Amino acid sequence: MSIYLDNAATTPIDPEVFEAMKPFMLENFGNPSSTHSHGRKVRAAIESSRKKIAELLNCTPGEIIFTSGGTEADNTIIISAVHTYGIKHAISSPIEHHAVEHTLGHLARQGIITLHMVKLDANGHVDLDHLEQLLKEYPNALVSLMHANNEIGNLLDLDYVGRLCQTYGAYFHSDTVQTVGHYKHDLTKTLVHGITAGAHKFHGPKGSGFMFLRKDKKIKPFVHGGAQERNMRGGTENVYGVIGLAKALEIAYRDMDEHIIHVKKLKARMIDQLRKQIPGVSFHGDSENLERSLYTVLNVSLPESEDNSMLLFNLDLQGISVSGGSACSSGAQTGSHVLGSLYPNSKRGAVRFSFSKYNTENEIDIAVSKLAELFKVTV
Ligand SMILES: Cc1ncc(COP(=O)(O)O)c(C=O)c1O
Numbered sequence: 001m002s003i004y005l006d007n008a009a010t011t012p013i014d015p016e017v018f019e020a021m022k023p024f025m026l027e028n029f030g031n032p033s034s035t036h037s038h039g040r041k042v043r044a045a046i047e048s049s050r051k052k053i054a055e056l057l058n059c060t061p062g063e064i065i066f067t068s069g070g071t072e073a074d075n076t077i078i079i080s081a082v083h084t085y086g087i088k089h090a091i092s093s094p095i096e097h098h099a100v101e102h103t104l105g106h107l108a109r110q111g112i113i114t115l116h117m118v119k120l121d122a123n124g125h126v127d128l129d130h131l132e133q134l135l136k137e138y139p140n141a142l143v144s145l146m147h148a149n150n151e152i153g154n155l156l157d158l159d160y161v162g163r164l165c166q167t168y169g170a171y172f173h174s175d176t177v178q179t180v181g182h183y184k185h186d187l188t189k190t191l192v193h194g195i196t197a198g199a200h201k202f203h204g205p206k207g208s209g210f211m212f213l214r215k216d217k218k219i220k221p222f223v224h225g226g227a228q229e230r231n232m233r234g235g236t237e238n239v240y241g242v243i244g245l246a247k248a249l250e251i252a253y254r255d256m257d258e259h260i261i262h263v264k265k266l267k268a269r270m271i272d273q274l275r276k277q278i279p280g281v282s283f284h285g286d287s288e289n290l291e292r293s294l295y296t297v298l299n300v301s302l303p304e305s306e307d308n309s310m311l312l313f314n315l316d317l318q319g320i321s322v323s324g325g326s327a328c329s330s331g332a333q334t335g336s337h338v339l340g341s342l343y344p345n346s347k348r349g350a351v352r353f354s355f356s357k358y359n360t361e362n363e364i365d366i367a368v369s370k371l372a373e374l375f376k377v378t379v
Pocket residue numbers: 008009068069070071072074097099146148149150175177178197198199207209328
């Protein structure tokens with residue numbers, strides 16, 4: 001038996017995406033910067049991918065820059081915005097992904113910025129009044145707040161924060177790696193300056209992503225080299241990665257309504273069954289709230305027991321792949337900075353289930369009963 005419930009870490013590639021990529025691995029191998037026909041053909045495919053993504057996100061093609069994924073995109077926006085605008089203060093939260101947290105930490109340790117942490121409420125949502133206070137105190141700051149948390153799923157009101165940032169002249173970056181391909185972004189309406197995406201989070205290839213950079217708030221390049229990506233990111237493009245990324249996003253938008261209904265049902269079913277089968281179970285962050293959290297993520301909080309850490313290991317032995325905190329760094333149950341900062345004294349266990357269009361109700365039922373069985377053994 002093999003059940004994959006770790007889709008916030010990565011998703012399986014959609015066969016339709018793979019089919020779209022294949023010709024660019026085999027026959028269409030030209031370098032897109034070459035001016036001969038082999039190159040031109042590939043250049044045209046890259047530009048049509050860019051156009052497709054821009055149409056879906058309601059921005060212009062020139063605002064989409066391809067990268068190796070979310071991490072590079074987050075690094076680029078944060079570091080380049082700080083350097084371009086001489087930013088001295090950054091406002092962020094203690095539960096950002098390491099791609100953001102470590103990048104800001106690096107700039108702060110070098111003395112380039114001073115970092116200010118916004119308060120979170122008991123469920124891990126950003127305290128918007130405190131954010132406004134910080135913005136007032138430090139005008140023209142960099143604000144970096146994620147759209148959805150990859151461990152607990154909490155969602156941020158991007159439109160509201162965008163308006164606040166505009167009022168106080170802040171540069172607004174949001175790590176949207178967990179929401180691109182799962183929610184419809186309208187970048188004409190949402191006043192964000194830079195967002196990021198990784199194709200492997202929505203059934204596209206790994207090592208391929210993009211950043212949106214608003215055209216009226218330009219930043220300097222981060223990766224220097226050739227003139228690729230309108231001089232914004234040197235290096236020969238990951239051609240089949242780009243083709244797969246655009247195809248995956250196209251499919252995600254085409255089928256999104258249907259998938260949201262399916263995945264939300266799976267999540268609701270799991271919440272319901274966990275409550276019935278595990279006394280004392282609760283949920284980390286706001287992940288049981290179907291409206292204020294990612295519908296793809298459920299972070300289960302298990303009553304304190306002798307050896308919660310063995311649960312993940314035993315689930316794995318039973319063929320069920322889940323994550324303890326975030327799988328992005330180690331896959332280990334211990335050491336989640338997100339759970340650590342929200343529940344500093346908690347000894348409860350954490351299991352993050354994350355779902356995709358490929359999961360079934362039967363898989364949910366099996367996963368819950370296995371977890372309940374294992375949990376009984378440990379208490
Ligand atoms: C919220 C968030 N940001 C950034 C990343 C990094 O993205 P990538 O794996 O594409 O570098 C991830 C996942 O790994 C993530 O969940």
